[in-house]
Amino acid sequence: MWREISRIGKKLVDTGLVESHFGNISVRIGNRMLITRSGCALDEITEDGVVEVVLDGTCALDMIASSEAIVHRAIYRNTPALAIVHAHCPFAVTLSLLAENDMIEPADSEGQYFLGEIPVVMGGIGSDELADNLSSALASHRAAVVYSHGTFAIGRVLDEAYVMTTQVEHSCKIRYWYDLARK
Template sequence: MWQEMAKYGKKLVDHGLVESNFGNISVRIADKMIITRSGAALDEITENSVVEVPIEGTSELDRIASTETIVHRAIYNNTPALAILHAHCPYSVTQTLIADSDSIIPLDSEGIHFLHEIPIFKGMMGTGELAEAAAEALSDHQGAIAYSHGTFAVGKTLADAYIITTQIEHSCRIKYLVDLAKK
C-alpha cells in the first residue's frame, strides 16, 4: 500500500499541490488506517514513511503518525471514505483567505459539474475542532478546504481523492484569475 501512497505523494509534489514535507495521505483497511508519518516527504515515501494505526481509539504509534491523524480518524468514522489526501494547494488556501462566505462556488464548467460547491471549514491543525469540521464538510462533499490550511479530499481510492484535489485547485485557480481580471 505504501507504494500507492508514494505514487500520489510524488504527484502532489510534482504538480505543486503541496510542498514536500507538508500534507498527508491515508488509506483505510478494515478498522485501521495506513497514514504518512509526521514530517514525511510526500515525494519520497518509503515503507518507513507510513504507520498503521487504529481508526477507533488511539495507539502508541500516534506519536509518530501525521499530526492530522485525528482528522483522518474523524473522516473515516463519519464518511464512507477509503482514502484521504490532504494537500496545501496554493490557490485553494488563497481562496479561503479572500472568500466572503463559508464555501467557494466554482466558475469553471468542470468545477460546477463535479464539485458544485467547495465547503470551507475552520479549526487549528491537528485538533478535535478541525477533525469535527472536516468530517461534517466531507459527509456530503468529496472535497473541502480547511481555512488557511489546505484541501482534504476523499474517495474509494487514492486516485479518486487525487482527482478531487486537482479539481478543487483548478477551480480555485480559475476563480482567482477571473476575480483578478475583473479588478
C-alpha cells in the same frame, strides 16, 4: 499499499500541490488506516514513511503518525471514504483567505459539475474542532478547504482523492483569475 501512497505523494509534490514535507495521505483498511508519518517528505515515501494505526481510539504509533491522524479518523468514521489526500494547494488556500463566506463557488463548468460548492472550514491543525468540521463537510462534499491551511479530498481509492484535490486547485485557480479579471 505504501507504494500507492508514495506514488500519490510524488504526484502531489511534482504538480506543486504540496511542498515536500507538508500534507498527508491515508488509506482505510477495515478498522485501521495507513497514514504517512509526521514530517515525511511526500516525494520520498518509503515503507518506513507509512504507519498503521487504529481508527477507534488511539495507539502507540500515533506518536509518529501525521499530526492530522485525528482528522483522518473522524473523516473515516463519518463518511464512506476509503482514501484521503490532504494537500496545501496554493490557489485553494488563497481563496480560503479571500472567501467572504464558508463556501467557494467554482466558476468553471467542471468544478460546478464535479465539486459543486467547496466548503471552507475552520479549525487548528490536528484539532478536535478541525476533525468535527471537516468530517461534517465531507459527509456531503468530496473535498473541502481548511481556512488558511489546505485541502482535504476523499475517494474510494487514492487516485480518486488525488483527482478531487487537483480539481479543487484547478477550480480555485480559475475562480481567482476570473475574479481578478472582473475587477
